[in-house]
Amino acid sequence: MSRVSRSELPVVVAAPDKVFWPEEGYTKLDLVEYYAAIFPKLLPYVRDRIFSLERCPEGMEGPCFYQKEIPAGMPPGTPTKRIETPQGKREAVDYVVGGSLETQLALANLGCIAVHVMAGRARAPRRSDWMCFDLDPESGEFADAARAGLLVQEALKVLGLDSFPKTSGSRGLHVLVPLRTDPDASDVLAFAEKVGARLAAAHPGELTVEHRVSARGERVYLDPFRNGFGQTVVAPYSVRRRPHAPVSTPLAWSEVRPELRPTDFNLGNFVRRARRADPWSGFFRSRQSLANAERLLPQL
Numbered sequence: 001m002s003r004v005s006r007s008e009l010p011v012v013v014a015a016p017d018k019v020f021w022p023e024e025g026y027t028k029l030d031l032v033e034y035y036a037a038i039f040p041k042l043l044p045y046v047r048d049r050i051f052s053l054e055r056c057p058e059g060m061e062g063p064c065f066y067q068k069e070i071p072a073g074m075p076p077g078t079p080t081k082r083i084e085t086p087q088g089k090r091e092a093v094d095y096v097v098g099g100s101l102e103t104q105l106a107l108a109n110l111g112c113i114a115v116h117v118m119a120g121r122a123r124a125p126r127r128s129d130w131m132c133f134d135l136d137p138e139s140g141e142f143a144d145a146a147r148a149g150l151l152v153q154e155a156l157k158v159l160g161l162d163s164f165p166k167t168s169g170s171r172g173l174h175v176l177v178p179l180r181t182d183p184d185a186s187d188v189l190a191f192a193e194k195v196g197a198r199l200a201a202a203h204p205g206e207l208t209v210e211h212r213v214s215a216r217g218e219r220v221y222l223d224p225f226r227n228g229f230g231q232t233v234v235a236p237y238s239v240r241r242r243p244h245a246p247v248s249t250p251l252a253w254s255e256v257r258p259e260l261r262p263t264d265f266n267l268g269n270f271v272r273r274a275r276r277a278d279p280w281s282g283f284f285r286s287r288q289s290l291a292n293a294e295r296l297l298p299q300l
Contacts, residue, residue, distance in 0.1 A: 018058075080096060166249055
């Protein structure tokens with residue numbers, strides 16, 4: 001994989017020299033060129049998937065805001081998905097749908113540093129094709145998230161489920177389970193909550209499902225709510241608006257170690273990492289049913 005030059009980009013980058021990460025000197029153009037280069041690897045995780053947009057037009061130096069509706073300035077014909085909102089709110093939202101390089105680069109051009117995607121595809125938004133465990137260490141130490149991730153992996157093995165870890169691009173770890181039969185998001189959330197509750201009960205000193213931050217102490221919060229309908233998770237290969245411009249990096253389980261430093265995978269060096277064998281190459285070939293796992297829950 002090699003960097004894509006500015007002249008080869010299918011979009012005109014506005015203010016390309018604007019510095020998004022002052023400490024490292026990375027610019028908006030660096031971000032756009034990264035997404036152009038990484039797009040073949042990113043594509044399976046954004047194709048026909050609904051985006052929620054986090055726009056940070058000044059990079060690290062200014063505020064961010066979230067936007068669901070397709071922004072003005074997107075290319076003509078950008079794919080969208082209209083979703084009705086709960087009664088009493090606005091009638092519907094036209095979300096951006098991923099899958100084209102032009103869409104991805106246009107969003108980066110608008111200051112969308114991270115790529116936030118739903119678990120369902122646009123063709124069936126409520127039908128999830130993955131389950132996500134978001135491991136958030138209240139200590140702020142990735143080492144704690146790594147140790148918690150290995151406990152989650154072992155529990156999922158008991159349930160007959162293969163799982164795939166990635167750095168969140170922040171301080172935590174995401175563990176994804178590819179799903180088949182496309183269960184409803186509410187069923188996936190309910191299952192993830194059961195697994196989290198059993199794990200927290202088995203490891204009360206390390207793990208928690210406490211909603212109240214004040215009650216979590218230094219434990220790792222097992223957040224199941226990425227699985228609710230309309231919720232999102234940062235896509236694999238997404239850059240984050242964090243110091244050093246870290247990338248949410250797919251890992252092999254053998255790489256999930258307390259000494260791993262997530263910021264070692266970043267905008268400046270990720271092209272080299274991407275030349276290695278992809279530890280998630282079998283992700284969508286590993287889709288599994290939750291029905292069998294549900295029957296095994298009493299074994300946890």
